[in-house]
Amino acid sequence: MTDNLQLNAEGKLKHFLTIDGLSKNLLTEILDTAESFAGMSEQQVKKVPLLRGKTIVNLFFENSTRTRTTFELAATRLSADVINMNIATSATSKGESLLDTIRNLEAMFVDMFVVRHALSGAAHFIAQQTAPHISVINAGDGQHAHPTQAMLDMFTIRQLKPDFSSLRVAIIGDILHSRVARSEIQALNTLGAAEVRVIAPKTLLPAHVESLGVTVSHNLTEGLKDIDVVMMLRLQKERMSSALLPSESEYFKCFGLTEEKLRIAKSDAIVMHPGPINRGVEIDSKVADGPQSVILKQVSNGIAVRMAIMAMAMQTPPATGRSSGIHTIPGNRHSDSLPASDIHTIPGDRHAGSLPAGDIHTIPGDKAGAA
């Protein structure tokens, strides 16, 4: 079962709702595109005009600081106009339905929705219902998916450990309620990781978790053996009141990542966390701030990866044949970091040129026709 809903007739990204059903080539293309944006943040002028004239609505039905901010920054750096809507305190609390909210915003001629919602499937629903020219990016829906988080994590991993096929990755914590975990597992498996291992008590694992393509451990000490990448998940406080766990302290004792436990993993293992972290609950401060932690790198990378996904989704030509914009970015990505074989996986009209990253702000990139 593929989610063709995400792709247009030419197989290019139209919506970004879930990793499920996307090809390795497409995920690699996202990572490569992100790389072309990654150097930008350190430049004086942090903007490219790729999405000039486009309107992006950050539609957050659930509170979020980090994800919303990085989406906003990403959109701004692509020169789009951004509207932030915090629906958690707005329309739907007045009884307006999800669909009515969408219809109203459509009437304001927006081009993209970035959606976060507390219910699984909300982003799919919006993508199905919205006007055909609008792209939908899932910024987290219920317990289903958080695909941009997964992609920025893949990006971070690839920077440090470029060969996915040799990687053993452990995801630790509340897999059951985690949209991040589902998307990470799918992305890692699609990119060909050697092993994805989930480590959690049974109360925090979904039924038939093996069907996601993971191995399972209930013991952190055993589970960390041979691990290259340690991904910690945030533990929500309400898990205690719903009888999934006895106490934070017992959780930390069993599943909290300490320096001592981290030593069980490979010596060059990296530690990741989607944030916000609960120090002393799932992770010890010494690890979170320690040399193996890449947690802040993940945050920085979030901007480039989200820029890549937004640019790719927005410039996907519709069936009527609007010209694709992505190839108009002269490739300022670091061509040396890219395996040569990947060039062939990129749709052929892309210029694989290699200008230095610093030149990006001088390049007129906004070739895409109006929607």
Add this chain to the structure above:
Amino acid sequence: MKLRIEHGRIIDPVNNIDRVGSVYIEDGKIVSVVDEPLNFKADTVINAENQIVCPGFIDLSTRLRDMGHSRKATFKSEVIAAAAAGVTAMCLQPDTVPVSDTPAVVELIKELAEKSDYPQIYAIGALTQKLEGMELSSMLSLKQAGCIAVGNANQPVRNLLILRRAMEYAASHDLLLMFRPNDFDLGNNGCAHEGAVATRYGLPSIPEAAETIALAQCLELVELTGCRVHFGQLSCKRSVIKIHQAKKYGLKVSADVAIHQLHLTENDMKPFDSAYHVLPPLRTEQDMQYLRYGLAGGTLNSICSDHQPHDLDAKLGAFPETEPGMSSLETLLPLMLNLVTKHAITLEQGIASLSANPARVLRLDSGALTPGFSADVCIFDPELEWQINSENWKSQGVNTPFWGQTLKGRVTHTLQAGKIIHRL
């Protein structure tokens, strides 16, 4: 008024009839099958050549909405759908708006049924007041007002002492309890089967145990209280096994399955397509197979439609927030016939599970073409293919996952008490 249905293949499981011939109807009652009565001069003749003539279908679980839910459907819209489905009698779940927990609401239902020219709508009275599972309803008054049984629809009776008392009280008045086993807490506000599909899509899930534990508890209370219980809309293998064991042990219980549970599994769910949102949820291939075995072996004696028409808005939203249920009266016959085609059951079993067996559950003098019985008859063409589209579909609820599909088997005539209420 005399009516003859001729040249049809008459299948009447109760009377062990399966042959081509005529059915003779006079003054709303069956007078004879095959043998022509003396001096019978029909006013109306129905030619049922190449068609099957069988008892009208009796549906053990429907919702017709109306009253507080008339935006979803009305008696008027749904009785047309029922007639087109060959259904001549329906049991109405008590979760109407307002709840069927007082004689006044039951009277209102009867009145709406009469006004819709479809008298055979049987209200199931609420087991507990407002279905809250806290206080007993006035069951005797409900029975006197015409309730055919009592039940708590999809609502839980969380306190087993209250359930015990309710069952004892129902038993005192010889009332049938129609019970859908569901442990509310284990269900945990889920919307999909706890399995690989819910895990993949991150949907809050319901384990089989939510059903089987409630079923096991109720079976224990059947033994304790002597209450007559019919279990409705079972969804999993272990429920079938439990009913089988209980019957073998000697408990007087019966059970049904909703038609879609015999055809669809979690794997059929298109991603986040709310048309597949039903309760109990669609479960695994193995569960579906066991439900079929249960039907073939007689452990489950009836098929119900579990008809739940909805307005469009109810199904527009993120999957977990959409309302559960399918509009399923009109797919009842073609889907049953599909089970026969697949050799899961025989045609006779299929017809019995829609007529004779539900009649027995409800202790009705119907579900058979026995002389003297009300002439509730369904005539269908088992080979006729038809597409589910707005032209053919009668129910106000278009919430069916079979929309657009072409199914085989269509009702051509439906007679209720000798009156033709549907003609294709």
